[in-house]
Amino acid sequence: MAAPALPAVGERMERVVLVTGASSGVGLALCRRLLEEDRRIHLCVACRNAQRSEATRESILAAHPTARVSTVEVDLASLASVLRAARDLRRRLQRLDFVYLNAGILPNTHMDFKALWQGLLTGKALHMLTTAEGIMTQTDRLNGDGLQEVFATNLFGHFILVRQLESLLCGNERPSQLIWTSSSSARESAFSLSDYQHAKGQESYSSSKYATDLTSVVLNKKLNKQGLYSSVVCPGLVMSNLTYRILPVFVWKLLMPIMWLIRFFAKTYTLTPYNGAEAHVWLFKQKPESLDALVKYHSCTSGLGKNYVEPRKIYVDEETAEKFYEKLLELEKQALERYDDLLDN
Numbered sequence: 001m002a003a004p005a006l007p008a009v010g011e012r013m014e015r016v017v018l019v020t021g022a023s024s025g026v027g028l029a030l031c032r033r034l035l036e037e038d039r040r041i042h043l044c045v046a047c048r049n050a051q052r053s054e055a056t057r058e059s060i061l062a063a064h065p066t067a068r069v070s071t072v073e074v075d076l077a078s079l080a081s082v083l084r085a086a087r088d089l090r091r092r093l094q095r096l097d098f099v100y101l102n103a104g105i106l107p108n109t110h111m112d113f114k115a116l117w118q119g120l121l122t123g124k125a126l127h128m129l130t131t132a133e134g135i136m137t138q139t140d141r142l143n144g145d146g147l148q149e150v151f152a153t154n155l156f157g158h159f160i161l162v163r164q165l166e167s168l169l170c171g172n173e174r175p176s177q178l179i180w181t182s183s184s185s186a187r188e189s190a191f192s193l194s195d196y197q198h199a200k201g202q203e204s205y206s207s208s209k210y211a212t213d214l215t216s217v218v219l220n221k222k223l224n225k226q227g228l229y230s231s232v233v234c235p236g237l238v239m240s241n242l243t244y245r246i247l248p249v250f251v252w253k254l255l256m257p258i259m260w261l262i263r264f265f266a267k268t269y270t271l272t273p274y275n276g277a278e279a280h281v282w283l284f285k286q287k288p289e290s291l292d293a294l295v296k297y298h299s300c301t302s303g304l305g306k307n308y309v310e311p312r313k314i315y316v317d318e319e320t321a322e323k324f325y326e327k328l329l330e331l332e333k334q335a336l337e338r339y340d341d342l343l344d345n
């Protein structure tokens with residue numbers, strides 16, 4: 001479905017918001033919540049294919065029939081698809097005020113229940129249960145572009161999208177915001193500059209989310225002057241298609257009473273996509289200039305079910321971040337050479 005044309009500049013300046021991973025979970029809840037905040041936004045939902053885009057659009061319109069919702073198809077694991085989507089958006093839009101880089105995968109996950117049991121005995125269980133450190137590993141694979149799939153989907157596809165949309169994001173009369181859905185699983189120990197796609201390890205998800213944090217830090221340094229600000233958020237532990245791939249739905253349902261109890265101690269057990277989108281929605285209402293680039297904004301839910309946002313410092317080595325960014329640029333150069341026909345020259 002093509003987007004309705006935007007009003008000419010000077011007419012009502014509604015905010016234009018793009019959300020990736022809008023078809024389910026946090027992304028879908030976020031779309032609905034953004035329309036509750038401001039029903040005049042032009043919401044563009046980015047989904048993997050036309051069928052999912054249309055289903056997402058219809059589901060949003062069912063609750064907000066007068067909302068302005070357009071769609072764009074993007075498979076973030078395919079560079080050609082990302083370049084096509086960016087070209088499509090450049091042709092259709094005059095600017096973008098918010099881009100939520102939210103799509104993500106956590107495939108082929110293995111849980112180490114023995115490590116969790118040992119954590120219970122050594123007092124580390126709460127840390128393990130809130131960060132998945134030491135209890136969750138993945139088996140990754142190469143995608144059609146020859147990139148590690150988790151890196152490509154969670155970070156690199158989004159990075160290329162942002163780079164290709166710079167003309168819509170920078171130099172606008174109002175600042176624009178990138179909001180990356182990172183995770184509390186983002187861990188420096190899972191990331192290495194020499195294997196930044198994480199081909200050799202078994203923590204590709206943590207690595208990709210740490211790489212996301214590094215990227216956001218550098219984007220702020222490079223683009224704040226041009227009016228583009230970048231933030232990272234963690235939705236907390238949310239029951240979604242992503243978590244249902246770790247354990248079957250019925251197991252999660254059986255565990256639910258325990259998780260409600262854990263929530264009294266672990267406020268990042270947000271559990272529902274609505275709660276998980278709290279930090280994303282909070283950022284929608286902030287002045288980007290007032291945000292701290294070295295903070296991750298966590299969606300939290302109290303034991304009694306009250307939602308709030310907790311900023312937590314992120315510890316990134318800025319030199320590593322810069323070096324990693326250089327590597328992303330090198331990889332981008334190689335990618336763009338291959339897909340020259342999809343660029344507007």
Ligand SMILES: NC(=O)c1ccc[n+]([C@@H]2O[C@H](COP(=O)([O-])OP(=O)(O)OC[C@H]3O[C@@H](n4cnc5c(N)ncnc54)[C@H](OP(=O)(O)O)[C@@H]3O)[C@@H](O)[C@H]2O)c1
Pocket residue numbers: 020021022023024025026027047048052074075076077078102103104105153181182183184234235236237238239240241242243273
């Ligand atoms: N759930 C949690 O506990 C948790 C915790 C921390 C961080 N997160 C992060 O939160 C974000 C949203 O996850 P969620 O929990 O809402 O899971 P979800 O319901 O599985 O949503 C993931 C979204 O990403 C999309 N997606 C996946 N691969 C894609 C691709 N190649 N191209 C385009 N879109 C793609 C999915 O689209 P399809 O419908 O087409 O698959 C879906 O819309 C992710 O970045 C995740 O890493 C989640």
